[in-house]
Amino acid sequence: MAKKKKVNPIIAEQRRAREEFLKLKKMQSGEIPTEPKPSEVAVKPKTLGEKLKNIWYHDKYFIIGGLLTCIIIIIMVAQCVKKVDPDLQIVVFTYDTVSDASCEKISEFAQKHCEDINGDGKVKVQIVNCSFSNELGDLQYRNTLLQKMQGIIVAEENALLFITDDESIKYFSAADSALNGVFDTEPLPLNEAFYEACKIKSDNPLDFELKEGLSISCRKLEGTLLEGKDNSGKYIKNSNAILKAATE
Numbered sequence: 001m002a003k004k005k006k007v008n009p010i011i012a013e014q015r016r017a018r019e020e021f022l023k024l025k026k027m028q029s030g031e032i033p034t035e036p037k038p039s040e041v042a043v044k045p046k047t048l049g050e051k052l053k054n055i056w057y058h059d060k061y062f063i064i065g066g067l068l069t070c071i072i073i074i075i076m077v078a079q080c081v082k083k084v085d086p087d088l089q090i091v092v093f094t095y096d097t098v099s100d101a102s103c104e105k106i107s108e109f110a111q112k113h114c115e116d117i118n119g120d121g122k123v124k125v126q127i128v129n130c131s132f133s134n135e136l137g138d139l140q141y142r143n144t145l146l147q148k149m150q151g152i153i154v155a156e157e158n159a160l161l162f163i164t165d166d167e168s169i170k171y172f173s174a175a176d177s178a179l180n181g182v183f184d185t186e187p188l189p190l191n192e193a194f195y196e197a198c199k200i201k202s203d204n205p206l207d208f209e210l211k212e213g214l215s216i217s218c219r220k221l222e223g224t225l226l227e228g229k230d231n232s233g234k235y236i237k238n239s240n241a242i243l244k245a246a247t248e
Contacts, residue, residue, distance in 0.1 A: 086126035087117040088238055089159035093149055094214065095134040095167040101207035103127040105198040106163070113245045117158070117234045125242075128152060128159065134167065146171075153182060153219065157229050160239040162217050163190070169215065184220035188247040189213075218243050 056063070090110060092098050110125040130145045132138075152159045162183070164172075169187050198210045218239050221227045 085118055085120060086124045086158065088114055088161070088235065088242070089126045089128055089152070089156060090161040090163065090242075091128045091149060091152060091159055092131050092163045093145075093168050093171075094131040094163070094165040096131065096165060096211060097133045098129060098131040098210060099200075099206060099208050100129065101200050101202060101204075102198055102210040103129050105200065105210070109194060109197040109246070110161075110242045113242045114238045115234070117231055117238060157221065157232055158235045160218050160221070160235055161242060162219065163214055164217065165211075165214055169217075182219050183217040184222075185218050185243070187215035187217045188243070189215050190246050191248065194246040216243060216246055 088110070090106065092103060092106070104127070107125050107127050111123045114123050114125055116123050128148075130149045132142055132145055134142075164187060172182055195210065195212070200207050200209055218236075221232055221236065
């Protein structure tokens with residue numbers, strides 16, 4: 001049996017190159033159709049998993065952005081639904097810190113003696129805590145709270161009641177104070193029923209009890225820019241009801 005003659009690899013490579021060259025010339029002359037470029041050859045995904053991977057590869061940033069946008073919208077809508085506009089506000093302004101737990105108890109007490117003023121079907125008395133420890137000496141924090149309280153007096157017609165202590169009430173009664181004469185009543189001491197309602201049952205050291213000796217005052221709307229605004233009569237009526245329940 002005759003042995004198969006081996007092809008010289010150099011000659012074989014030259015032959016293959018010539019065939020490729022002739023094929024290219026025929027494509028250029030239009031004798032045979034041109035083949036697509038490797039970059040133009042689309043590899044289409046077949047299975048569901050491949051399709052999902054393909055979508056994620058090309059559109060992952062759009063998908064992530066869309067999901068984040070949806071989450072933000074859902075959170076904002078949920079907050080708007082849960083948010084209850086206050087019927088009244090009570091400002092706690094003392095030179096001794098009042099805990100958030102005590103503010104919650106004050107709110108619960110006041111809501112029992114308040115009507116649904118804004119007509120949303122719920123009674124909400126919001127406590128604005130402007131209390132601070134006068135011993136800490138943080139003047140910037142103190143001034144921030146004072147500015148906040150002054151802004152409420154100027155702009156918030158439903159914030160008529162102020163809970164104060166002996167030191168903080170001097171801030172209003174000082175002869176050179178711009179807020180001198182802001183109250184419609186003298187500061188009245190809070191009664192035992194109020195303190196009983198504000199007792200806290202908690203082991204959390206931050207939920208400390210309301211200190212004794214506090215007073216409550218009602219500021220006047222007469223002669224101010226807030227006089228005659230919508231519901232101003234209801235604000236005065238309900239504030240007086242809370243004032244009466246907390247002092248008599």
